[in-house]
Amino acid sequence: xxxxxxxxxxxxxxxxxxxxxxxxxxxxxxxxxxxxxxxxxxxxxxxxxxxxxxxxxxxxxxxxxxxxxxxxxxxxxxxxxxxxxxxxxxxxxxxxxxxxxxxxxxxxxxxxxxxxxxxxxxxxxxxxxxxxxxxxxxxxxxxxxxxxxxxxxxxxxxxxxxxxxxxxxxxxxxxxxxxxxxxxxxxxxxxxxxxxxxxxxxxxxxxxxxxxxxxxxxxxxxxxxxxxxxxxxxxxxxxxxxxxxxxxxxxxxxxxxxxxxxxxxxxxxxxxxxxxxxxxxxxx
Numbered sequence: 001x002x003x004x005x006x007x008x009x010x011x012x013x014x015x016x017x018x019x020x021x022x023x024x025x026x027x028x029x030x031x032x033x034x035x036x037x038x039x040x041x042x043x044x045x046x047x048x049x050x051x052x053x054x055x056x057x058x059x060x061x062x063x064x065x066x067x068x069x070x071x072x073x074x075x076x077x078x079x080x081x082x083x084x085x086x087x088x089x090x091x092x093x094x095x096x097x098x099x100x101x102x103x104x105x106x107x108x109x110x111x112x113x114x115x116x117x118x119x120x121x122x123x124x125x126x127x128x129x130x131x132x133x134x135x136x137x138x139x140x141x142x143x144x145x146x147x148x149x150x151x152x153x154x155x156x157x158x159x160x161x162x163x164x165x166x167x168x169x170x171x172x173x174x175x176x177x178x179x180x181x182x183x184x185x186x187x188x189x190x191x192x193x194x195x196x197x198x199x200x201x202x203x204x205x206x207x208x209x210x211x212x213x214x215x216x217x218x219x220x221x222x223x224x225x226x227x228x229x230x231x232x233x234x235x236x237x238x239x240x241x242x243x244x245x246x247x248x249x250x251x252x253x254x255x256x257x258x259x260x261x262x263x264x265x266x267x268x269x270x271x272x273x274x275x276x277x278x279x280x281x282x283x284x
Contacts, residue, residue, distance in 0.1 A: 025042060025043060026252045026255060026256075027252070027256060028043045028045075028046050029041075029043075029248055029249060029252040030053050030054070030249055030252035030253035030255075030256060031046050031049050031050065031051065031053075032046045032047075032048060032049065032050060032249070033048060033050040033052070033249075034245075034246040034249065036048050036050075037246065037248065037249065052245050052249070053245065053246075053249040053250045053252070053253035054253050054257070056225070056229075056245055056250060056253075057222075057225060057250065057253055057254060057257055060221075060225060062213070062216075062221045062224065062225065063218075063221055063222070063225065063257075065213075065214050065216075065221065066216055066217055066218040066219075066220065066221030066222070067218050069133065069214075069215055069216065069217050069218070070200060070202065070217045070218040070219075072133060073133065073136045073137060073199055073202050073217065074196055074199040074200050074202075076137055077136070077137045077140075077195070077199040077202075078192060078195045078196050078199055080137055080138075080141065081140075081141065081142065081143070081146075081195040081199075082188070082191070082192055082195065084141045084142050085142050085143070085146055085147050085150055085191060085195075086150065086176070086181070086188075087176075088107075088142060088147055088151075089147050089148075089150035089151040089153075089154055090151075090154055090176055090180065092104055092147075092151050093151050093152075093154035093155045107142075107144055107147070108144060108148075110144055111144045111145065120139075121208065121209075124139065124209055129209065130209045130210075130211075131209065131210055131211050131212055131215070132215075133215055135205050135209045135210070136202050136205045136206055136209075136210075136217065139205065140198075140205075143194070143195070143198070146191045146194055146195065149187065149190075149191065150184075150187055150188075150191055153184060153186075153187040154180060154184070157180060157183060157184070161179050161183070162175055162179060162180075165178070165179050189269045190269070192269075193265065193266065193269050196262070196265065197262055200218075200258075200261065200262055201219065202217050202219070203217055203219040203220055206219075206220055207220060218258060219258065222254040222257075222258065225250060225254065226247060226250055226251050226254065229245055229246070229247050229250050230247050
């Protein structure tokens, strides 16, 4: 190992610490009492541990309601997204599809121009989707960029596989289900993870169209809980956690409670992640 290699390793290690420390420090802030945080906002190790911020969140019925709504939106939304993305990408990957270029240009057009917020609100209102969980699922059916990655991936699959299946009597649906999807696991896992992150972080449509607090997503519920601590509405805070509760601690606890499901999901799909991105991006 040369001196240059050692310098590169040290530089990358230092860069890694710069990235990881804010994440680590935020976790410590969620674990310590307010007086410890006030004295040493930047810590290497907590001198005292206090779980009141997590207790406050987990004891809230609103939190569990938000978790339920977000879970429904994520599971149903990802299935909905993947279905529309797969069938659209598969159709647009076919060379014999007449008008493919025109349809593709119309879809790409939506990446650069939107209809505007007011027309969007009027459309959702006219469809009677306001104050319904469906409003957080149906309007965002396809992400154009993800669809293009999937289309490019389908285009790399050897045509001989499809032709062999058709010789055996398979139709297009059977080819898609039995041939295309099984060999597309890297791309499906990658796009599915992207959609899951997007759905899990849903807040805009919920804020805009949902008036019923029981249908709010986790992000809006956590914002309300943090605001509750900030405004010192002591009557709504359980006595078990009232003393020593502070806004930054609740905020950081909310961050880690929110990202935990995605953190657990990513390692399961990691082996597909880079492969799916690279194969989908090479050909286009």
